[in-house]
Amino acid sequence: MSTNRLYKFDVFELDASRRALLRQDEPVALTSKAFDLLFYLVANPGRVVTKEELLKAVWPDSYVEESNLAQHVSALRRALEAKSSLIVTVPGRGYQFTGLVKVVEAEAAQLPAGIPVDVLPEAQPGDVYVQHVRERTRIVYEDAPPAQLAPGVTALLTAGEPSRYKRVWRRGATPALAGALMATTALAIFLWMRLQDAPPLRISSYMQITHDGNTKFIGGTDGSRIYYTEDEPRSIDEVSISGGAVAPLSALQPNPWAGDVSPDGSTLLIVSQAGGVGPADSLWTFRILGGTLRRIANAIVATWSPDGESIAYATSGGDIYQCHSDGSEARKLISVGGNIKSIAWSPDGRLIRFSKNGLLWEMDAKGANLRQLLPGWSNSSTQWSGEWDSDGQYYFVSDGQIWSLNERSVWGKHTPAAPVQLTFGPTVWDRPLPSRGGKKIFALGRAKRGELVRLDPKTGQFHTFLDGISAEFLTYSSDAKSIAYVTFPEGVLWRANADGSHPTQLTFPPVYPKSIRWSPDGAQILFVDRSPQGRDAIYIIPADGSGKPRRLLPEDHEAETDPCWSPDGRKIVFSTSPNVGASAKSDLRTLDIATGNVAVLPASDGLLVPHWSPDGLSIAAMTLDTMAMKVFHIASGQWTKLETGAVAFPEWSRDGRFIYYVKWTGDPAVTRIRVSDGKRETVADMKGARYTGFYTLWMGLDPADTPMLLRDIGSEDIFALTLERK
Numbered sequence: 001m002s003t004n005r006l007y008k009f010d011v012f013e014l015d016a017s018r019r020a021l022l023r024q025d026e027p028v029a030l031t032s033k034a035f036d037l038l039f040y041l042v043a044n045p046g047r048v049v050t051k052e053e054l055l056k057a058v059w060p061d062s063y064v065e066e067s068n069l070a071q072h073v074s075a076l077r078r079a080l081e082a083k084s085s086l087i088v089t090v091p092g093r094g095y096q097f098t099g100l101v102k103v104v105e106a107e108a109a110q111l112p113a114g115i116p117v118d119v120l121p122e123a124q125p126g127d128v129y130v131q132h133v134r135e136r137t138r139i140v141y142e143d144a145p146p147a148q149l150a151p152g153v154t155a156l157l158t159a160g161e162p163s164r165y166k167r168v169w170r171r172g173a174t175p176a177l178a179g180a181l182m183a184t185t186a187l188a189i190f191l192w193m194r195l196q197d198a199p200p201l202r203i204s205s206y207m208q209i210t211h212d213g214n215t216k217f218i219g220g221t222d223g224s225r226i227y228y229t230e231d232e233p234r235s236i237d238e239v240s241i242s243g244g245a246v247a248p249l250s251a252l253q254p255n256p257w258a259g260d261v262s263p264d265g266s267t268l269l270i271v272s273q274a275g276g277v278g279p280a281d282s283l284w285t286f287r288i289l290g291g292t293l294r295r296i297a298n299a300i301v302a303t304w305s306p307d308g309e310s311i312a313y314a315t316s317g318g319d320i321y322q323c324h325s326d327g328s329e330a331r332k333l334i335s336v337g338g339n340i341k342s343i344a345w346s347p348d349g350r351l352i353r354f355s356k357n358g359l360l361w362e363m364d365a366k367g368a369n370l371r372q373l374l375p376g377w378s379n380s381s382t383q384w385s386g387e388w389d390s391d392g393q394y395y396f397v398s399d400g401q402i403w404s405l406n407e408r409s410v411w412g413k414h415t416p417a418a419p420v421q422l423t424f425g426p427t428v429w430d431r432p433l434p435s436r437g438g439k440k441i442f443a444l445g446r447a448k449r450g451e452l453v454r455l456d457p458k459t460g461q462f463h464t465f466l467d468g469i470s471a472e473f474l475t476y477s478s479d480a481k482s483i484a485y486v487t488f489p490e491g492v493l494w495r496a497n498a499d500g501s502h503p504t505q506l507t508f509p510p511v512y513p514k515s516i517r518w519s520p521d522g523a524q525i526l527f528v529d530r531s532p533q534g535r536d537a538i539y540i541i542p543a544d545g546s547g548k549p550r551r552l553l554p555e556d557h558e559a560e561t562d563p564c565w566s567p568d569g570r571k572i573v574f575s576t577s578p579n580v581g582a583s584a585k586s587d588l589r590t591l592d593i594a595t596g597n598v599a600v601l602p603a604s605d606g607l608l609v610p611h612w613s614p615d616g617l618s619i620a621a622m623t624l625d626t627m628a629m630k631v632f633h634i635a636s637g638q639w640t641k642l643e644t645g646a647v648a649f650p651e652w653s654r655d656g657r658f659i660y661y662v663k664w665t666g667d668p669a670v671t672r673i674r675v676s677d678g679k680r681e682t683v684a685d686m687k688g689a690r691y692t693g694f695y696t697l698w699m700g701l702d703p704a705d706t707p708m709l710l711r712d713i714g715s716e717d718i719f720a721l722t723l724e725r726k
Contacts, residue, residue, distance in 0.1 A: 007042045009099040010086065014042055021079070028079050029377075029418030033058055037072050041087060041097040050094040068424045070509070071401070075421065077510050081376065081532055089508045201394065201404050203422050204724040209243045209442070213715035215690060218444055219258025222265030222288070223436040226718060227258045232688055236270065241435065241442070241720065250291065253284055259301065262325075263308040271300060283313055285325070296327035303343045303352075312352055312365075314340040320354065320367065333367030341384040342431075347392035355384050360397060376534075377419060389434040396422075396432040396441060402721070423721070428489070441721045448489040450692045450710040454702065455670070455684050462684070465708060466500040472698040472710045473514060477522040477543075480703040484525055484543065486513050488693060488710060493527065495543055504545045511539075511549060514694055515562050518543065520569040526552070528561055538563045538574060553591070553598070562609045567616040570594065573601070575608035577624070586624055588632075602637055614656040618675075622647060629659060631675060644673055644680070649699040660707065662686070662699050670699060670707045683707060 007014040013022045019035055021028040030038065036058045041049060051069055058072075073087060073095060080086055086099040210216070215231035225238045227249070236249045236258045252270060259269030268286045270293075283299035286292070296302075299321075302313035311327075314320050318337035323330035336356055343354040345365070353362045353373060360373040360383050373386075374397075386397035388407070395405040403419035423429050428446040435442065450472065454465035471485040476498065484495045484506075491512030496503040506525070507513055513527035524540050531537035531551065538560045539549040552572075553560060563574040570593055577586030588604035591597070601610075607621040607630065619632040629642040629650060647661040658672040660683065668686040673679065684707055691697050692712035700708045 006104040007039075008102040008104060009042065009045075012080075014039065030079055031072075031075070031421050034072050034075050034079070037069075038076055041095060042099075042101055045097045045099065045101040048090050048093050048096045052094075054094065071424050074510055078377075091505070091508065200420055201422060201723050201725060203402075203441075203721045205722040206445075207243070207720045207722075208445075209239060209241070209718040209720055210246065211717060212246075213717060215712070215716050216444065216718065217257065218431040218433050218442060218718060220261035220268065221433060221436065221442060222261045224265075226433075226442055227261065227268055228718060229256070229258045232690065236268075239718070241440075249286070249288075252286065253282070253293070259283075260303045262304050263306060267325075269302045269304070269311070271302070281316060283311075285311075294326065297321065297323065297330060301340060301343050301354075303345050305345050306347050306349050312343060312345055314343055314354065318356070320352070322365075334363060334370060336361070336370070342386065344387050347388055347390060353386055353395075355386070358383050360386055374419065385431045387433055389438045390436055391438065393438075394434075396434060398430050398432050398443070400428050400430075402429045402432045402441065402443060435720075439723055441723060443719055443721060444716060445719045446716045447714045448692065449712075449714040450488045451713045453709050453711045455707045457706065460684060462689075462709060462711065469500065470710070472693045472700075473516045473527075474700050474708060475516055475518050476703055477518050478520050479522065482518075482522065482543075484516055484518055486516060486527075486694075491694070493525070493541070495525070495545070506541055506543075506545050507549060512694075513539070517564055519565055520567060526563045526565070526572065528563065533557075535559045536561050538572075556598075564610055564612050566612050567614055573610040573612055573619055575610055575621070577608055588619070588621060601632065603639055604632070609650065611650060611652055611659075613652055614654060618656075620650060620652065620659055620675075622650065629661070629673070642673055642675070643678055644671075648697060651699070651701045653701070653705045654703065658705075660699075660701055660705065662697060664697070670709075 005016050007016065011024050012028075013025075014020075015022070016039060019032075021030055021035065021038065037054065040054060040057050055069060058069075073089075077087060086097060088096045088098050090096055209226065210228075216237075217229040217231070219227040219229060219236070221227070221241065223241075225240055227236060227238050229235070230237050230248075234255050236252055236256050237246050238249060239246045249268075253272035255273040257271040257273065259271060261268055266288060268288055270284045270286050272282045272284060281298060281300045283296040283302050285294045285296060296311060297313060298315060299313035300316050302311055304311060304325075309325055310322055311325060312320060312322050312333070317335075318340060319335045320333045320340070320343070321330050322333055333352075336354075338356040341355045343352065345352055350365055351362055352365055353360060355361070361370060362373045363370040383397065383399050386395060388395050392407055395407050397403050397405065397419065401421055402423045403421050405419050422441075426447070428448055430444045430446065433442040434440070450470040451468040452465045452471050452474070453462040453468070455462055469485075470488045471494075472488050474483055474485040476483055481498055482495060483498055483500070484493065486493050491509065492505060493507040493511075493513040493516065494503045494505055511529055513529055515526075515528045517526040519525065523543055525543050526538060526540055527549075528536050529539055529549070535557075536559045537556070538552040540552050541547060541549045552563075558576050561575050561577065563572050565572055572591045572593065573588060574591070575586050575588055586606065586608045588601040588607050588610045590599050590601060592599075601607075601619070604621070606624045608624060609622040611620045612618075613620065617634055619634070621630055621632065622628070623630060627646040627648070629644045629647055631640045631642060632638075633640065642659070644659075644661065645663060646665045648664050650659050650661040652659055653672070657676070658674055660670065660672045663669050663671045668689075669682045670684040670686060671680055672683055686709075690712040691709050692714065693710045698710050702708060
């Protein structure tokens with residue numbers, strides 16, 4: 001393969017000599033290995049390239065697992081966004097680049113020897129241009145003798161725009177102006193090269209700190225210990241950063257969650273969820289020595305300011321506040337709505353970043369200049385956490401893997417570089433927490449694995465089902481002869497006979513189906529996945545494996561979630577929000593299959609997860625604010641509230657008399673409620689059990705209304721990842 005060529009395909013241009021990928025002249029961020037992988041595929045268009053060939057070509061001197069290759073292919077597809085179909089997975093063989101590729105040989109301009117040159121389109125005579133390319137700076141100009149450049153000056157570099165050209169000198173400029181310009185040029189080169197020459201980070205070693213495998217959540221570190229939340233039973237524990245014995249903290253509030261540690265290491269932030277997630281969540285400070293508790297505010301997540309004098313916190317309604325460390329003088333910074341999961345304050349005190357609805361956002365410390373941090377970077381729904389290192393040089397974020405952002409600024413302009421991936425492979429990494437010395441990252445490493453179980457009504461115990469396959473969203477066809485399910489955590493949709501035999505794969509990564517629903521005639525399956533625009537959308541696919549997924553409402557610009565067929569198969573009901581929380585918005589809509597007309601269900605504001613009753617006369621749905629149940633009676637157009645408490649994964653019984661659901665607050669259990677009179681009864685106790693799934697939990701019913709769950713048999717522990725510069 002020539003490295004002096006331009007490979008043009010679709011809206012992209014791959015420059016082999018510069019190792020750059022451009023989309024309509026705009027650079028696309030790729031890691032070094034992702035670029036090598038794309039280069040090899042583009043240079044072999046139309047041919048199925050085996051996994052072995054790719055591994056040998058991209059990692060010639062290293063042993064790399066196939067899962068690593070799959071991770072890089074997934075990253076490439078994210079970078080290509082709507083054009084991700086250019087790279088097709090050929091099951092059992094490898095990958096194929098399907099785009100039409102035009103190869104153009106790069107030519108060098110004829111300029112004096114000894115001056116490195118790139119060709120600059122549309123250059124004007126008498127203009128001097130520059131471009132930073134890879135490790136060195138090259139001069140680009142026309143009709144300008146080398147003598148007109150000051151000795152030792154190579155280029156003027158534009159901060160944050162290394163792939164753009166800038167005119168730095170024009171014939172006719174006065175000597176004084178030219179001299180000043182050249183002096184500025186020299187300073188620019190010095191600053192830019194110092195930034196660009198900073199060696200990238202890599203993970204050189206891993207050390208496991210905890211060893212119980214239980215579900216946990218990292219809070220903060222004081223430099224010698226890590227404070228984290230143990231899920232079952234709920235407690236806040238501490239462990240040395242070098243591992244060893246685990247000790248619980250005492251005298252804490254009910255249902256506590258560990259948060260950030262103050263800069264001086266003396267005080268831990270704690271959120272108490274005594275009544276479950278909601279407006280009643282309370283934020284406390286806990287003096288580690290002495291155990292003194294102080295109530296601060298109602299909040300779901302919080303962080304310390306760099307000087308330890310203030311706290312920034314978010315409420316369940318999506319409001320962000322700032323107060324003094326004792327809780328006084330609280331003031332609202334901004335209302336952003338949505339589900340806020342993490343918040344961090346930059347070491348220089350200028351910025352606050354937080355995750356909302358699975359995406360990272362940034363604003364200044366006064367609540368102004370709100371913007372999405374990495375638009376278009378990742379469509380993952382797990383961008384829940386991010387944190388700066390102690391000197392603010394790097395920002396670490398996770399989307400299932402850990403990435404670093406170089407946070408250095410030029411001339412006071414803050415422009416983070418493209419994220420660089422630090423971890424690879426099947427382990428899912430979350431909550432990267434830099435050590436106080438900056439030489440390690442503490443993170444949760446999850447080995448995801450589930451086991452399908454079904455309730456034995458006689459014993460009240462759950463037992464393995466279908467050989468304990470790791471699958472969720474399992475649903476039966478209307479004749480109960482076939483099943484469809486999604487493997488976890490791979491996210492592949494399959495159909496099979498009811499006993500699990502003769503499975504047929506229906507989807508391939510990066511598609512990840514959720515909330516699957518079989519059509520009443522058994523011919524099609526609905527599911528939800530992210531659209532190329534990053535929103536949840538409804539797709540439909542033939543159940544016999546004869547076709548590819550098709551977007552059901554391609555012109556819709558709102559989120560589409562939780563689709564459900566009407567019993568006659570003529571309509572589909574769905575909701576418009578994947579999020580929960582007091583300020584989230586959603587309504588319910590019906591789609592007429594024959595006409596394509598979409599109508600809003602009356603008085604459905606603030607509702608989601610709709611389910612059509614088996615007789616077609618009612619629709620059950622969940623409320624956004626309390627996650628309780630309501631039932632819409634189609635004939636009367638009226639809603640009836642059911643006193644369920646907070647619910648998850650509601651399902652109608654086959655006869656339509658009951659709604660089964662998971663009661664997840666208080667004592668968790670599978671519960672059912674009789675729709676006619678609201679009488680509730682416990683079906684199965686879930687206290688102390690560990691369950692998993694894409695949404696942390698999943699429940700379904702078999703044709704006999706027997707509950708099915710995905711039991712967690714994976715492991716989750718805290719690791720210390722050692723950072724080194726390459």
